[in-house]
Amino acid sequence: MQAALEEIPHLFNLMSEESASHKSSPARWSKKEILGHLIDSATYNMKRFIEAQFEPGPYIVQKYDQGQNVALSQYQQQATAELLNLWGALNRQIVGIMERQSPESLALPVQYETSVYTLEWLLADYVDHLEHHLRQIRTEVAAATASIPYHLPLNTAQERLREIAPNEFVTLLRRGTLEVELYIPDGVDKQSPHEKDELYVIISGTGTFVREEERYAFGPHDVLFVPAGQEHRFVDFTPDFKTWVVFYGPKGGE
Numbered sequence: 001m002q003a004a005l006e007e008i009p010h011l012f013n014l015m016s017e018e019s020a021s022h023k024s025s026p027a028r029w030s031k032k033e034i035l036g037h038l039i040d041s042a043t044y045n046m047k048r049f050i051e052a053q054f055e056p057g058p059y060i061v062q063k064y065d066q067g068q069n070v071a072l073s074q075y076q077q078q079a080t081a082e083l084l085n086l087w088g089a090l091n092r093q094i095v096g097i098m099e100r101q102s103p104e105s106l107a108l109p110v111q112y113e114t115s116v117y118t119l120e121w122l123l124a125d126y127v128d129h130l131e132h133h134l135r136q137i138r139t140e141v142a143a144a145t146a147s148i149p150y151h152l153p154l155n156t157a158q159e160r161l162r163e164i165a166p167n168e169f170v171t172l173l174r175r176g177t178l179e180v181e182l183y184i185p186d187g188v189d190k191q192s193p194h195e196k197d198e199l200y201v202i203i204s205g206t207g208t209f210v211r212e213e214e215r216y217a218f219g220p221h222d223v224l225f226v227p228a229g230q231e232h233r234f235v236d237f238t239p240d241f242k243t244w245v246v247f248y249g250p251k252g253g254e
Contacts, residue, residue, distance in 0.1 A: 008035070008084070009084050010179075012080055012084060012164075013171045020035075030076060032083065033070050034133050035084070039090065046090065048122060084167075107119070152172050158184075169184075179246070193228075197228050198226045199245070200223065201244040202218055202223075202241075207236050207241060208236045
């Protein structure tokens with residue numbers, strides 16, 4: 001779940017709004033509608049996860065009409081960034097619910113159709129369902145981005161970022177362990193430590209870079225390195241601040 005909370009926004013950042021809305025046929029969901037379906041899944045299942053802990057057992061899982069929910073919610077007409085924010089908020093809440101379970105609560109009976117399972121099964125089934133659609137999105141994004149961009153003009157990168165506003169970063173290139181992003185924070189740098197080693201190449205602006213207990217004044221064209229897992233942030237930066245971000249290597253660094 002924690003990995004999906006990072007990966008799904010990254011996958012959608014690789015797409016334009018047009019690509020996220022594309023339907024291969026009228027009967028198939030677009031990638032944006034798949035994301036909407038995952039929002040519905042989170043909404044219904046969070047209610048199930050909570051009710052199964054206090055209603056007399058076995059808790060009976062009620063089905064819902066997935067197609068009607070997607071159609072009537074009009075996910076296709078909504079901005080991808082808004083859907084990502086909603087999906088992320090719901091699933092962070094679900095992660096918290098999962099983390100608070102005990103062996104006793106995980107063993108609570110849950111009835112689905114004519115079979116009786118446990119709350120643990122219901123939680124695992126939710127993750128399996130999410131992973132199914134995550135693989136689907138991965139496959140379609142990989143096909144759409146098979147061509148590696150050997151040239152990343154700044155104006156093109158900024159246009160991609162504007163398409164997914166209010167997001168403050170956009171992933172522009174992935175190959176192996178390498179990821180290249182454009183990052184333009186809106187007044188405050190809210191990032192947390194990353195799992196990979198990281199390079200910043202400052203495009204414009206000045207300010208102070210804080211890494212653990214160290215502070216560095218930075219300006220255009222400076223390069224800053226952050227080992228995986230270290231606390232870091234930009235502070236006191238000018239309004240024109242923007243930077244390339246390069247992640248590389250295995251998780252945890254070397």
